[in-house]
Amino acid sequence: MISSTDIVISICYVAFIVLLGFWAGMSGKKDSNAAGEYFLAGKSLRWPMIGMALFATNISCLHLVSLAQSGFDTGLLAGNFEWMAAFTLILLALFFIPFYIRSGVATLPDFLERRYNRNCRDWLAIVSVVSAVVIHIAFSFLAGGIVLETLFGINMFTSIIMIAVVTGAYTIVGGLRAVVVTESVQTVVLLAGAIIITILSWWKVGGWHPVIDVLQGNEQMDKLSMLRPPGDPGGLPWYAVFLGYPVIGIWYWCADQTIVQRVLGAKDENHARTGALFCGFIKVLPVFIFILPGLLAYVLYKQGALDLSALQQADGKLHTKGIYSLMITKLVPPGLVGILVAALLSGLMSQISGALNSIATLVSYDLYKRYRPEATDKQLVKTGRVAAGLALLLSIGLLPLLNRYESLFNGINDVISHIAPPITCVFLLGVFWKKASALAAQYTLWLGSALGAIVYVIGKVSPEGPLSHIPALMVAFYLFVVCMLLQVTLSFAFPMQHTPESSRLYWESPLAPLRVKGWPGLANYKVLSGVLLGVMAVLYWYFR
Known part of the structure; x- marks a missing residue:
């Protein structure tokens, strides 16, 4: 339980965000019922706000809770999902954003109709709504409920309903402008809270040398490695990272409406591209401020400086879902706890x-x-x-089903791995291959989604079956290969008959996007892309 001072800080923060959301949603509108204003903020968003909003929409309370859990259980391994995102954001900036902005679409299903046909649009719209409910809302509610129940002693469903009401109020009334303005503030609060608990954990451990000493003594130096060999207990070998992540990453960052909608509201193409790349640079931070605290908690536990008896189950195992909440109550002094709770609420509400x-x-x-x-x-x-x-109501109803996952982060990636492959396939081939046809894309979406659902059900019905030993990212890769073969084959069987509009929605060559001049100097999207690639290469080499 936390002090009354921290409770007051948390309540004041929620009240501030709600008021800010209503103010932003109503003050920027000439017409409260104008669709362009409500859904796309009148296409007026600039790059700093886009970058922070992309990050805030991606990083939820789920990430703070589950990444700390992953840090405790497997070390820095889960950081691949954060750092690999930088590469897919470069793809978004270079290859996808020009078509999205120039075509003036309000949704990504609209883009698929222009490139392929109406059936592709309908299917993607349905899948996007379902994935938003399950992945972006229900899993976030679950993580937030676990934390708030631990900290405040409030029943999980009661706390979830309270957050749903206050977040839904300003979002439903204010539209995208309210979302982006509040997300910009919440990004700062979220990062501040995460940095605070990282510093406190680091100070409690005593620096880097004690971390090395503890991990060497327990033969767990692999916890500091991002790229693991085949058969690693963490279940994420290096080849799964480089083969499987691009499949789910391209869907998530380049073809998921919840994420890309911030880009669609950009003032122009340069702001959209720079905003996406700005987010790529921010994505370097989660490994150090979300995952590292979990690893430091493991070191403190091994040192005997952190009592985890509250997480002990009847069979002697640790219930590590609650490790982040425990760190807040054990390591953070009163007063600062309220800021940490505000950071958790920021992640939950922004998502x-x-x-x-x-x-x-x-x-x-x-x-x-x-x-x-x-x-x-x-x-x-x-x-x-x-x-x-x-x-909101549907996502709350799904909570008992999703709560069965032992690791929330593994759960969300498991779901995405079965949804993403056909969508990634039709977007990639649509943008890069002139001959990708409408009927081929349509059948790939239908059959690929059906195959993903069948594989998912088999994995749940037979948890010890042949699929149990395949990493989720490799499942995504194998499904993607099947979808690629299917769409290529069908594109030759049913050749594409381009319309004047669809003939402008694919690149004649991979170098074509780079011919756009962009802003001068360091703000140029090509310069920023090169710098981001260099930063990621250095980080992966150091933590290989």
């Missing part, structure tokens, strides 16, 4: 608000307007608000 706005956009533009093409802006906004409210 949920971003997902709700994307669901509202998808349902309004890609589903409702399909059957009501004459719908007014007011009707679209109203439909979006209703859809966001229903999504």
